[in-house]
Amino acid sequence: MIRIKDKVILGIAAGTLANIIVSVIDIIFYKLNVNKYIHFHIAASAYFLESDVHTLPALIVGIISDFTIAAFLGILIVYILFVTGTDYFYLKGLIVVLVFWLFIYGIILRLKIARIDPIDAGTNLVHLSTHIMLGLITSWFIKKHGIPANKNT
Structure with missing residues (x-):
């Protein structure tokens, strides 16, 4: 099993890989007309x-923005777990x-920082689920491929 010792790289990898899975699911539901927008659109x-x-x-731009947020969340989860x-x-x-x-869906979008503010049930339910x-996939990846908590590297 590959162990990633660098905390930032571990977080980036975990968030990015989890976001690939989540994005595929988001796109599938979009193609099935369950949600009106994918994360990239928002x-x-x-x-x-x-x-x-x-x-x-x-x-x-949407893909880069979305994956940047996922990578940042991965880094944040790494440090919380460590x-x-x-x-x-x-x-x-x-x-x-x-x-x-x-914060994003309840505050930022309501402040009209982004031009899309999804209010339909399908989009909100799919995006909450994704x-x-x-979070679950990212934290699992970090636990599986990271170093033990509080270990000095």
């Missing part, structure tokens, strides 16, 4: 008009992403 809408979020430049220990790692990862979900998955 992220892109901070920089582009809502009518332009489906364009290639907007999707590129400081507090890996007991209940799933719960700790879950809390981190849910706080960010509440954020839960992001």
Whole structure:
């Protein structure tokens, strides 16, 4: 098994790999017309008009923005697990992403910083579910491929 000793790289890897899985699920539900927007559209809408979020430049910006946030969340979860220990790692990862979900979807989008503010049940339920998955997968990856908590490296 590969052990990643660098905490920042571990967080980036965990958040990025988890976000790949979550993004595929998000896109599947979008294609099934369950949600009106994917994460990339919402992220892109901070920089582009809502009518332009489906364009290639907007999707590129949305993808980079979304994966940057996922990587940051991964780094944050790594440090929380290293400081507090890996007991209940799933719960700790879950809390981190849910706080960010509440902040982004409950505050940032309502302040109209992004031009898309999803209010339909399908989009909100899918995105809440995918954020839960992001936290669980990220924390699992960190526990599996990281070094033991509080170990000096």
